[in-house]
Amino acid sequence: GPLSAQPLMDVKLGELPAWLTTCNFSPLRLLGGVQKAWSSYYDKYINVKRGGPAGISMLLAGYCLLSYGWNYQHIKCHRWRKYH
Amino acid sequence: MNLSFFDQFMSPCFMGIPLTLLSMLLPTLLIPAPNNRWVSNRLSAIQLWFLNTTTKQLMSPLNKKAHKWALILTSLMMMLLAINLLGLLPYTFTPTTQLSMNMALAFPLWLATLLTGLRNQPSISLGHLLPEGTPTLLIPALILIETTSLLIRPLALGVRLTANLTAGHLLIQLISTATMALLPIMPVVSALTATILFLLTILEIAVAMIQAYVFVLLLSLYLQENI
Numbered sequence: 001g002p003l004s005a006q007p008l009m010d011v012k013l014g015e016l017p018a019w020l021t022t023c024n025f026s027p028l029r030l031l032g033g034v035q036k037a038w039s040s041y042y043d044k045y046i047n048v049k050r051g052g053p054a055g056i057s058m059l060l061a062g063y064c065l066l067s068y069g070w071n072y073q074h075i076k077c078h079r080w081r082k083y084h
Numbered sequence: 085m086n087l088s089f090f091d092q093f094m095s096p097c098f099m100g101i102p103l104t105l106l107s108m109l110l111p112t113l114l115i116p117a118p119n120n121r122w123v124s125n126r127l128s129a130i131q132l133w134f135l136n137t138t139t140k141q142l143m144s145p146l147n148k149k150a151h152k153w154a155l156i157l158t159s160l161m162m163m164l165l166a167i168n169l170l171g172l173l174p175y176t177f178t179p180t181t182q183l184s185m186n187m188a189l190a191f192p193l194w195l196a197t198l199l200t201g202l203r204n205q206p207s208i209s210l211g212h213l214l215p216e217g218t219p220t221l222l223i224p225a226l227i228l229i230e231t232t233s234l235l236i237r238p239l240a241l242g243v244r245l246t247a248n249l250t251a252g253h254l255l256i257q258l259i260s261t262a263t264m265a266l267l268p269i270m271p272v273v274s275a276l277t278a279t280i281l282f283l284l285t286i287l288e289i290a291v292a293m294i295q296a297y298v299f300v301l302l303l304s305l306y307l308q309e310n311i
Binding site for chain 1 (some may be wrong): 098
């Protein structure tokens, strides 16, 4: 329908669950989506003629946050320990 | 910040997916393939310059047959460099602190150089076991010593990389714990420890780069003897 035809950036926040039900989650399409997301990020921030440190720094900051989230179950246990 | 000193030896998993996978795939994003424009982006320009310089440096003592190894050695060095440097960021996981990964890199490559030498030029390869000009009485002892040093090379390669990175991370954890613990008690000593921590971080960045280069340099030296 018209909802599934819209790309992700045009979908409104309230319509997001409905949009998610319309697209099919095959691994190949997911991989294609990841590839597309990375190319858009790369072409916007890194693959420019006069780029600066910002493109890579945002990527590395995101990587640090992702690693924190990956370890969260373990880090959570340390929160209320009195002696480390 | 890992709050227990044993945490750096842990290999974290989230919903069954180990963090090692993410840490080893990230360098592929950081080393982009060059596009076919005349002026590409600055990241590609810097990396291309760096790759050209180090490949020339690494491959110049090798003969023409050994230049076939240029691709694997250079890509190995870029991967180790990226993994080591990324491990210095907070909360990240460094796959090269795990002995299993470093042995998996060192052992097959060393074995490949050894088998290349033994297959194509066996007498020259075996001749490396006895340095020129040794006194006759020392020959048996020296052959045993050289054989031992030959067989211990993969172990040394793997353990060197592991130990350097693990020790560096451990030192950073210890000194930062000391800094945080001293901050409410003796702020001046804490400032001194913070200076030491800053210098140590610079050292760790250098060590990360040097260890990657040394790994590949030693492999190229072993190749040089055997090809």
